[in-house]
Amino acid sequence: AQKVTQAQTEISVVEKEDVTLDCVYETRDTTYYLFWYKQPPSGELVFLIRRNSFDEQNEISGRYSWNFQKSTSSFNFTITASQVVDSAVYFCALSGRASGGSYIPTFGRGTSLIVHP
Amino acid sequence: DTGVSQNPRHKITKRGQNVTFRCDPISEHNRLYWYRQTLGQGPEFLTYFQNEAQLEKSRLLSDRFSAERPKGSFSTLEIQRTEQGDSAMYLCASSLELALYEQYFGPGTRLTVT
Numbered sequence: 001a002q003k004v005t006q007a008q009t010e011i012s013v014v015e016k017e018d019v020t021l022d023c024v025y026e027t028r029d030t031t032y033y034l035f036w037y038k039q040p041p042s043g044e045l046v047f048l049i050r051r052n053s054f055d056e057q058n059e060i061s062g063r064y065s066w067n068f069q070k071s072t073s074s075f076n077f078t079i080t081a082s083q084v085v086d087s088a089v090y091f092c093a094l095s096g097r098a099s100g101g102s103y104i105p106t107f108g109r110g111t112s113l114i115v116h117p
Numbered sequence: 118d119t120g121v122s123q124n125p126r127h128k129i130t131k132r133g134q135n136v137t138f139r140c141d142p143i144s145e146h147n148r149l150y151w152y153r154q155t156l157g158q159g160p161e162f163l164t165y166f167q168n169e170a171q172l173e174k175s176r177l178l179s180d181r182f183s184a185e186r187p188k189g190s191f192s193t194l195e196i197q198r199t200e201q202g203d204s205a206m207y208l209c210a211s212s213l214e215l216a217l218y219e220q221y222f223g224p225g226t227r228l229t230v231t
Contacts, residue, residue, distance in 0.1 A: 047219040107159030
């Protein structure tokens, strides 16, 4: 069984603050994939990043950065100098092998980020 | 627009009625997924297709739910004898074949069962 925990239900920050969204996962698979998606108020989920279980190298993309640590089963997401347009619900997801042998994604409950001007 | 499209965007139905939703994936994507999302939750996997073959179904998918992808292109999700608990956003996503590829989501169909 696989599980994704996003303990932060809602985070509220003021524009230009840095913010980190936590994601902790559980899986017995040795090969798996981790994702972050953004769901803005308009509703459509947007892919942000993918990381496979063999690649622990952190990644930076503009104001976004991701920290993957297998030792703590965490895949945290940091937004630097947040902007109002970053306001959205962010989902962490884990794609591991299901009972039928296919890779099926499990999503966390999401963290709602509110950035105030 | 070459993204994932879903129709209708909203559906209001009375309990006991049947409803059908359609999803058109990105044309070169051979995997198609259906999810259900309720307020305050992440998407919950329902089923997925690789081309026309339905390869995995969640235990959430009761026998009132059926999905098809007859020619490996668009897909339909039918709910028979709807119940109030079926009220949710139904999301469709598509991807290339390998698990390491990200999924592209459609805007969803919001179902309200009265």
